[in-house]
Amino acid sequence: MLAANQGVINGNARGLSMGLDELIDECKTFFFAGHDTTATLLTFMFLLLATHREWQERLREEVFEVCGNKHIPTADSLNNMKLVSMVIYEALRLYPPAIALLRETDTDMKLGNKLIPAGTAIIVPIIAWHQDERFWGADAKEFNPERLAEGITKACKVPGAYLPFSLGPRNCIGQVFATIEAKVVLATILQRYRFRISSQYVHSPTVVLTLKPEFGMPIVFEEILSA
Numbered sequence: 001m002l003a004a005n006q007g008v009i010n011g012n013a014r015g016l017s018m019g020l021d022e023l024i025d026e027c028k029t030f031f032f033a034g035h036d037t038t039a040t041l042l043t044f045m046f047l048l049l050a051t052h053r054e055w056q057e058r059l060r061e062e063v064f065e066v067c068g069n070k071h072i073p074t075a076d077s078l079n080n081m082k083l084v085s086m087v088i089y090e091a092l093r094l095y096p097p098a099i100a101l102l103r104e105t106d107t108d109m110k111l112g113n114k115l116i117p118a119g120t121a122i123i124v125p126i127i128a129w130h131q132d133e134r135f136w137g138a139d140a141k142e143f144n145p146e147r148l149a150e151g152i153t154k155a156c157k158v159p160g161a162y163l164p165f166s167l168g169p170r171n172c173i174g175q176v177f178a179t180i181e182a183k184v185v186l187a188t189i190l191q192r193y194r195f196r197i198s199s200q201y202v203h204s205p206t207v208v209l210t211l212k213p214e215f216g217m218p219i220v221f222e223e224i225l226s227a
């Protein structure tokens, strides 16, 4: 990043370069936006699979079929893990790491017949839309990855109501990276361990910037012994 910035300073586009403080801020944004969110996704995905063990087995079978029980998944094999992708997107629906987006209008706007003056703070309630029966049907609050078998547009009456990574020009720049990361972690753990939720677990999702299990997520892992 420093080298790219120096290139801009040395070239003709002087006005586009960033100062050192701006560069440090960008690094902090990437660190926070990239680490905490993906950790939250993994945490709640493990909860869902530890409590829906039939899905855990289905995913394990898919991983074994696509890349065996020892090999680290490759870019090609990840593309063939359809059930794993469905579970990741369903986990992001029920437990979106960013539960809401904040925006502010910079001009007067009309939304339907409502006038929204400039300077109004707007909250986009991601988690509420993700679990709204009007968009997803009567089982909106249930874990049912099957709903995503034919994509979001078939699963949700208003596809724009599914936005774990936000939408539009300021959406998440790391979304592809995050889903690849989650797939690799999940596939390599499924290859090696069966897991279930500990009896110590207390279900109490809370928000500390991102969604978090208030009392942690104790999970019991059992090694799969393979020949």
Ligand code: HEM
Residues within 6 Å of the ligand: 029, 030, 033, 034, 035, 037, 038, 041, 096, 097, 098, 101, 102, 163, 164, 165, 166, 169, 170, 171, 172, 173, 174, 175, 177, 178
């Ligand atoms: C499951 C994981 C992730 C989720 C759910 C997520 C979610 C989001 C959301 C909702 C936004 C929009 C925030 C807003 O507009 O107020 C955002 C922005 C952003 N995300 Fe992610 N993110 C994830 C992973 C990552 C990763 C892995 C990276 C980087 C490696 C990353 C980097 C960023 C950056 C830099 C922005 C700001 C983009 C901008 O303002 O133009 N995110 N993310």
